[in-house]
Amino acid sequence: SQQGEEDPQALSIQEGENATMNCSYKTSINNLQWYRQNSGRGLVHLILIRSNEREKHSGRLRVTLDTSKKSSSLLITASRAADTASYFCAIGANSKLTFGKGITLSVRP
Amino acid sequence: GAGVSQSPSNKVTEKGKDVELRCDPISGHTALYWYRQSLGQGLEFLIYFQGNSAPDKSGLPSDRFSAERTGGSVSTLTIQRTQQEDSAVYLCASSFQGYETETQYFGPGTRLLVL
Numbered sequence: 001s002q003q004g005e006e007d008p009q010a011l012s013i014q015e016g017e018n019a020t021m022n023c024s025y026k027t028s029i030n031n032l033q034w035y036r037q038n039s040g041r042g043l044v045h046l047i048l049i050r051s052n053e054r055e056k057h058s059g060r061l062r063v064t065l066d067t068s069k070k071s072s073s074l075l076i077t078a079s080r081a082a083d084t085a086s087y088f089c090a091i092g093a094n095s096k097l098t099f100g101k102g103i104t105l106s107v108r109p
Numbered sequence: 110g111a112g113v114s115q116s117p118s119n120k121v122t123e124k125g126k127d128v129e130l131r132c133d134p135i136s137g138h139t140a141l142y143w144y145r146q147s148l149g150q151g152l153e154f155l156i157y158f159q160g161n162s163a164p165d166k167s168g169l170p171s172d173r174f175s176a177e178r179t180g181g182s183v184s185t186l187t188i189q190r191t192q193q194e195d196s197a198v199y200l201c202a203s204s205f206q207g208y209e210t211e212t213q214y215f216g217p218g219t220r221l222l223v224l
Binding site: 003030031033035041042043044045048050088090092093094095096097098099100101102 | 151152154200207209213214216218
């Protein structure tokens with residue numbers, strides 16, 4: 001099945017720094033979504049980017065999509081300790097949304 | 110309005126027992142999903158309900174797992190003869206119509222521990 005592969009698996013940064021997380025996939029997609037999960041509980045939707053879009057912004061979040069490279073990046077600017085969480089990319093294709101294994105982000109105060 | 114709710118929040122059971130996990134989706138959402146997340150792992154798709162269509166059961170790991178959705182609303186995931194490898198967080202999500210472009214809204218999950 002179509003699953004995004006996130007990179008890196010874990011990321012530790014200082015508060016105030018930017019965090020960049022990547023997601024790669026193998027086949028054609030309809031859209032790509034990023035979700036956040038705190039403490040192993042439910043996921044919260046962050047942002048969706050469609051296959052015909054290249055960049056989207058939402059607050060401190062910036063998502064890019066390069067369909068030629070089959071990859072997406074999630075950038076969190078001016079990170080805060082409260083951004084500490086797991087981040088998942090989800091691939092929308094073939095009427096399904098398939099989640100990757102996630103990236104663990106730690107933001108040190 | 111209320112979000113997706115799940116019960117119980119935690120469940121400890123003995124190997125071989127049956128368990129039922131419940132999900133209440135957002136009112137008006139026709140699509141409902143069950144996922145399993147083992148420790149430190151991503152989300153494993155289990156089953157998907159959309160309206161009155163036959164559910165997509167392609168992710169169920171064995172015939173010990175089954176799910177129902179009554180009246181197009183509440184769903185119950187049943188695990189029979191639980192095994193230790195069934196220990197995980199079981200997450201339910203709903204979306205408005207089930208299109209892949211829609212946001213999925215997740216419940217807080219049920220943490221299952223099989224001793």
